[in-house]
Amino acid sequence: MFRALRHPPFRTLWALVILGQLGYWFSSIVFQWEVANRTGNDPLALGVLYFCGLAPFLLFSLPAGMVADSRDRRTLIILVQVAASLLAVTATLLAALAAMTVPALMVLSFLAGCVATVLSPASHALIAKVVPAEDMVSAVPLQSAGVNLARITGPALVGPVLMVGGPVSAFGAYAALSIGAAALAGRLAASVGPAASVPVETVRQRLTAGISHVRQRRPMLPALAVVSATSLFGSSYVAQLPLIGARVSADSDTAFLILVTLGGIGSLLGVLSVAWRGRRLGVASAASQLAALGVIVGLIGVTRSFPLIVVLMVLGGALSFSIMTSINSILQHVVDDAQRGRVLSLYFVCWGGLLPLGGLGLGGLVRMLDVGWAFACAGCLAVLAGLGIALRTRRSASHPAGDRRARQAR
Template identity: 30%
Template sequence: MSAPATAVPAGGGFAPLRHTAFAVLWAATVLGNTGTFMRDVASGWLVTDLSASPAAVAAIQAAGTLPVFLLAVPAGVLSDILDRRRFLIAVQLLLGLVSLTLLVLAATGAMTVSALVALTFVGGIGAALMAPTWQSIVPELVPRAELKSAVALNSLGVNIARAIGPAAGGLLLAAFGAAFTYGVDLASYVIVIAALLWWKRPANEDDGLSERFGGALRAGLRYIRFSRELHVVLLRALFFFAFASAIWALLPLIARDLLGGGAAFYGALLGSVGGGAILGAVLMPWVRSRLGVDGLMLAAAVVIAAASATLALSPPQWAAILVLLAMGAAWIAALTTLNATAQAVLPNWVRGRGLAVYLTVFNGAMAGGSLTWGFVAQVAGLSGALVASALGLLAVGLALHRLPLPAGEADLTPSNHWPEPILAAPVPGDRGPVLILIEYEIDPEDRSAFLAALARQSQARRRDGAFNWGVTEDAANPRAIVEWFTVESWAEHLRQHRRASHADADVHAEIRRFHIGAEPPRVRHYLSLS
């Protein structure tokens, strides 16, 4: 069944802009992304002056995208264990230094292909480090009810920058040269850093339980492994974008070979996609309120499939522009819905790591899909590839409609409802592993319902830090049931206390209602001696 329709936030899709911090950072991000697209245009053109080799041009593209695959998950870890504001400032300084170096090399005539590739790679590292962190701060800037609209506005901002940046970069490059264009990009980082310095985000508190990189990586992967709600989002994103990537991958060839256009017409098609994205961001809250998130995803699949099939028929150029306008609206609807749902099912302590995995799946689906559809087009022709992608996307959209997206409405903020452990003496944080036993007394008639509730709780135990979990009964007393789980260290167990959410507290309360003992369930902590 589809998720219930949600109400449109007061103020519509632009409601988050009423919050000053979000509006300032959003505007700064649009300017920063516009500068990045200008830099990419300058680098892409400059490499053709330095070398006529297609391999050199391809190396620039690979250098900018490869870090996303290599560093997305480590970047997510860093965004969770470091102060996100300071981390973003540091990344912006790195990117500003890249643009400054490019400016100096271009102005002095000392630029080489190898230097351009190396600096583009460093810029890609900065982009990879920044992406999950930018997305992680959105829930800190707007109320939960406006999260989907805020994510849509972020996507809209990227499309605005994509529409303005390349065109402005081309004009500046033609009029003033590569060095000046790099200088404008450098100025955009100054604006972003100023906005981040203005934002007064509460500082992270370090009380000795702050995570270190290795442990944070393990904890994040463990959470993702046992988060069934996130699995649904990742599965739907993987299949949707793998099939929907065909138009993106083949668009230059569609413009030239199927529609008989040149470079200007290709730019018009890209602009139409961007315009459709803006239209989709405006209309999406209204559409979502009537279709629900699953209905919206199915509608997006149908529209993109129809766009692919229509383009395969070589329509007139004006009709193709209209088709891509609709495709852009559907694309932004699907992209925003999946991204916002991923954010909604992740608690703050692991949000960067979870979003990094989501971004890895998204980029992997786009890259793998692009390669696949390029190969299919070689074998079956452009029209054949577009029709195949349309049929595949329709089939996937209908099949995944039976796997509803999670509502993402659970309260994942810390509840602090676990009592502090009783200790005979202070325990070093690195001591472990730790075995925790919880002893219940259960009426035999309630055993099945109790075990079902306990199974739901086991997912939270594993997500929040347990590497093993089980339930046992007393052979001499079938009313006595013990839940047990193990964590890698005492510090990790204390973090587990902090990670327990209000949603977890509801499950705990349900389990406690089955306990018939005169005293609360007894909790014991056992520390390894080996």
């Protein structure tokens, strides 16, 4: 389960990802905090903020994946972390000068999303270079576990910082974490060998090759379909956490931070369950978990009990990240290294790229209908999508013409 940590380059990459994600969570929570307080927990404004933060995954993941396959991934990670540091320093200065506005928060959230969009496929694709093939089944879940460890500790740390020092201190911590991640990126570049030469291809050739690779490897298409449905219907409730906190507690700010932390605890449990299961992963199993997540989403929309929402937050986080980490592990095992960045960029398009659309759509439904009805609609769609993909995957795997990878998907 933890064998990938035996390799020093992976430990450096793992620490880099954790520091970068801590900075991301500091900024993300402060953005939500500021927008919620400036707009009175307006669900549409929160949905727009969620859209701004994740829209870069939809717009730029494919180009980022092609860059990760055609450039030295070590150098790319260094450049991205330096950009993240500059962005964090800019946010700190705006907050210190009292020049921060809601539009500025939206722009900063978009730029932070751009940084994450370029970094995600590059850092995930680099895993195959820092651990041997037999340790990939440990490295992929551990990297996701590091992300969720940051998701837990980030809110736990940013809460007191916000309460005591305000947004300026929180943005300052964001800058310090980003600078630390940039320093680790330089150390990683020194410990990983130079990248292999890659053939010169046009943008169209790279994109066509990546899509063709996905179509040839049968588990990939249904796997990406599970990720897409999870982002659109299963995980979009995260955009409304400030509103959910206000519904279950009179102290909405504290409740929001608690809910974020609970979701992170659940997410960590979800990815560790993937590492524990090892190779016993499958697309049909992930699709079944999507159906269960849909039920959780529906229940979140109707409950006003704080103890019950605690349980639902943990379960929702666990299911969401168990699904995503399972699919990531499946893709990492069937993809060729030359196509790794492009295929993982498609994964991030389906995950982070569709999340803002799901969050924006759910925010609009809450505004038009009611929290309960809106969450019920999203939950029902997640259940239908999960059951449909699970049944189709099992039927395809049992077909006489199914190949070895189709059987593996089952």
